[in-house]
Amino acid sequence: MTTPSQRLRAALLGCALTALSLTAARAEPLSMAVSAPPASIDPHYYTLTPNIMVSRHMFETLTERDANSRMSPGLAESWRLVDETTWEFKLRQGVKFHNGDDFTAEDVAYTLRRVPTVQSPSSFAVYIRSITGVEVVDAHTIRLKTPTPYPLLPNDLAQIFIVPRSLGENVASAEFNAGRATIGTGPYRFVSYDPNNRVEMTRNDNYWGPRARWDRVNYRIITNSGARVAALLSGDVALIDNVPTADVSRIRNDNRVVLAEGNxxxxxxxxxxxxxxxxxxxxxxxxxxxxxxxxxxxxxxxxxxxxxxxxxxxxxxxxxxxxxxxxxxxxxxxxxxxxxxxxxxxxxxxxxxxxxxxxxxxxxxxxxxxxxxxxxxxxxxxxxxxxxxxxxxxxxxxxxxxxxxxxxxxxxxxxxxxxxxxxxxxxxxxxxxxxxxxxxxxxxxxxxxxxxxxxxxxxxxxxxxxxxxxxxxxxxxxxxxxxxxxxxxxxxxxxxxxKNVWATRRGLTYEPRVDEQTLAESTQPSR
CATH class of the missing domain: 3.10.105.10 (Dipeptide-binding Protein; Domain 3)
Structure with missing residues (x-):
């Protein structure tokens, strides 16, 4: 027979173990598998969705788009037309790059200069072709000139990832692939890149926004559809994209996993x-x-x-x-x-x-x-x-x-x-x-x-x-x-x-995105 003090100690021990278990769950890395490899870690190399969605973990844009492609503030808190051919962007203060540098308007100007210089199969320059002038007003204000009225500039800038001016001129894409230049402001920091195999990232504890949900992201590339599904069903990964059409019905009825579908x-x-x-x-x-x-x-x-x-x-x-x-x-x-x-x-x-x-x-x-x-x-x-x-x-x-x-x-x-x-x-x-x-x-x-x-x-x-x-x-x-x-x-x-179809292990949910991107932060525990 246990005494009241023994029962109290047992209850406290149980609470402690539960707390440790929850802490471990929160600290658990997210292992995800995507169907297509990025061509480079350079965020300005190629307007290819596999490149963009890797970049979106580590780099950020002035404006952002949510899961339904609605625009929202990013590194820019607000923007306005000063006149018909001048856009002014007010930048967030207190934002730091992964190397500790402060984010300023000079970094935006540097990024806009770099984008068209990158040798690319399909350049991001298409998104900045309208810009004919860049004026740094102060550390957190930048004005962009266009030759004619151009209402889509804030939309276009949701595709341009900002990098620090401290990278210097003529930084090569190879420097990003090696990690030496992979310095953004995003919720995750670069750890390693093994082409056609995986990208590893860790949480950026100095992130200006909400704390990233996962302490580490193991971003695997599994191009074979059967192998990708098998990795999910075996518990090797917790999230996959591009569920094979032939497997959708079968997976929908498997109680080990949950589908997320969207246009x-x-x-x-x-x-x-x-x-x-x-x-x-x-x-x-x-x-x-x-x-x-x-x-x-x-x-x-x-x-x-x-x-x-x-x-x-x-x-x-x-x-x-x-x-x-x-x-x-x-x-x-x-x-x-x-x-x-x-x-x-x-x-x-x-x-x-x-x-x-x-x-x-x-x-x-x-x-x-x-x-x-x-x-x-x-x-x-x-x-x-x-x-x-x-x-x-x-x-x-x-x-x-x-x-x-x-x-x-x-x-x-x-x-x-x-x-x-x-x-x-x-x-x-x-x-x-x-x-x-x-x-x-x-x-x-x-x-x-x-x-x-x-x-x-x-x-x-x-x-x-x-x-x-x-x-x-x-x-x-x-x-x-x-x-x-x-x-x-x-x-x-x-x-x-x-149509897009993702699958997660049971206990997780994924928010479908019309842009098809597979993002760690769109994955969360079920409520």
Missing amino acids: SVRLIFLGLDTFRDSESPDVRGPNGEVLARNPLQDRRVREALSIAINRPAIVQRVMENVALAANQFMPPDSFGFDPSIPAIGFDPERAKKLLAEAGYPNGLSITLRGPNDRYINDSQIIQVVAQMWSRIGVKTQVEASPLATLIGRLSRFEASAYLLGWSNSTGEPSTSLRAVIGTRDTSRSMGLANYGRYSNPRMDAIADEAMRTLDDTAREKLMQQAMRMGMEDVAVIPLHTQ
Whole structure:
């Protein structure tokens, strides 16, 4: 029989053990697995979502976007138009970089100078191309000049991660990969980077904002979908992204894990070489003969390739309904979506007639390239598209490769037809109009992801006018007009908008994000 004092000691011991257990739980590192590797730790290297979401743990931007792409203050507490071509940003005080340096307006000015100097497959310069002047007013005030009114500058700056001026001029991306230059203001600090394997980060205890939820983040890259799911089910990781469509139903009924599902603003599309007048590298006649002119310059050929694709079938059978058939870059109910753009019908007979009208009654031969490690079911999608094209007489070979290999080829303009994805993470279509289907002009940071080098000066002019228009309603109408023009001309072939699916171990929840980013701070214990 226990005495009252023994029962009290036992109760106190139990409380102590419970407290230790809770402390240990809070101190537990978060191990997460993502499906695509970053190309670099340099936050200005590549406008690729896997790069951006790694950077977002360690670096910050002047403005931020929440899970639904709504804008909020970041390192800038507020911003205003001083006049029609001058934006003023008031910066947070008391913010320090990971190396102890104070964050000031000089760091913002340094960052804006650095971004366009970074050699990149797809530069962040597209987001600062409108800035023609930078004025440091004081340590926590900076003014940015634009040549014409430009209402989207605060939106664009949500993509530019701030680095300290103490890094000096000409700091190489390799310095970030080695950790020597990986100095931000974010909630986590860099520990190590093992390319294509993992990034390790630790909590920044001097962070200006709310204390980071996890004391350490083990950010693993597991590109194989089956291995990623297995790592979650075995307890090796607590969070995964891009749950394979074939496993969604099974995982939804597994009481060990919890799914988080949401829509995205990422369009999966096919790009075509519309630039070359003569021979295009991957296009031949029906018997492999060299063609004197590039068929893809003919809009009828591009339309034929588009309407030969059965989008609902891809959504249902390949994507297992974890996607939405698309006819433009923005999904329904988003800013800039144009309901007047018709759905793209599946019409293989008309496709054959269009090819014949264009002078190819016996069809063509083409190679369709795409990644096998980046988007949901990417290699399966190009295989299915190839089968559909072959049925209209376009003999199609498929070459699926790692994204890094594909981007190298695209950057050298060595492809005629390719699959890529583009996320309008700013919540409106300006970046797709500028970067993906805008006329390529590196001096203006335009068309930097336009690997088919499509060009439509009239569309460019309308998009430029939209970027100068301060009234939201008028700007949206101009963006819709530009997008409609690009889609009518088959600037690219839209396929579908991805839906996002994450999975966590039971006891955790993940807040779905329309920008697809997988972030440690979006993961929290269930309430």
